[in-house]
Amino acid sequence: MTTSINVTTHSFADGHALALALAERVADRLRAGLLERDFALLAVSGGRTPLRFFELLSQATLDWSRVQVTLVDERWVDESHPRSNARLVRGHLLQNQAAAASFVPLYTGAATPEEGQAEAGRRIHALPLPFDAVVLGMGPDGHTASFFPGGDQLAAALDPNQPSGVLPMRAPGAGEPRITLTLPTLLQTRHLFLHIEGEDKRDVLAQARLGLGEAAHYPVRVVLARSPVPADVYWCP
């Protein structure tokens, strides 16, 4: 059986042009969401790639006081840790205009993600889904969110019938233990963006889309194939 993967790719000359366009697009989605509901919901990724995008999005003019921001995944570290995604979001996105937004962190302060799962799950469950926009990143191993190849809870996290909104994840390529939104929660979104930079990631994604070799099993392929909305890929070299 072949799975058709519906994505639109937007290519840019450099990271600044990409970040400008993606920030404008996501801001538009939030504004549109605010016209329909009293609030708008945004889920973003951590890692290194989204920095410029966050900084530009934070300057967008919209009623941020009605926007809730959360993460698609988190490294299980305290916010004082340099690898904390919450720290990244607070320092680069919840600034300027976006300082008025509210933030729903996944890290709870519990010793392990397993111990924090119930509380993080309650926080996500309290969000009136769907998200207006989910912005994913991708690693060179084809992971997205914390859906890591070889992850101990990968099958459960990608299960379309998974009842939990979040699951812990431990994987050789993940560094520290993680917590991640599960696939059915993450895909409750009106718009799905995948932000990747570099020739290597473009090639990984192309292989994953074609279902070639090892890439046929990459988690990013599952996410794109299962998405009820076509994904917009934002790419630059």
Ligand SMILES: O=C(O)[C@H](O)[C@@H](O)[C@H](O)[C@H](O)COP(=O)(O)O
């Ligand atoms: O917390 C995380 O690590 C992420 O949310 C993860 O899925 C990320 O998006 C990719 O690993 C890409 O990371 P880079 O942008 O650092 O390459």
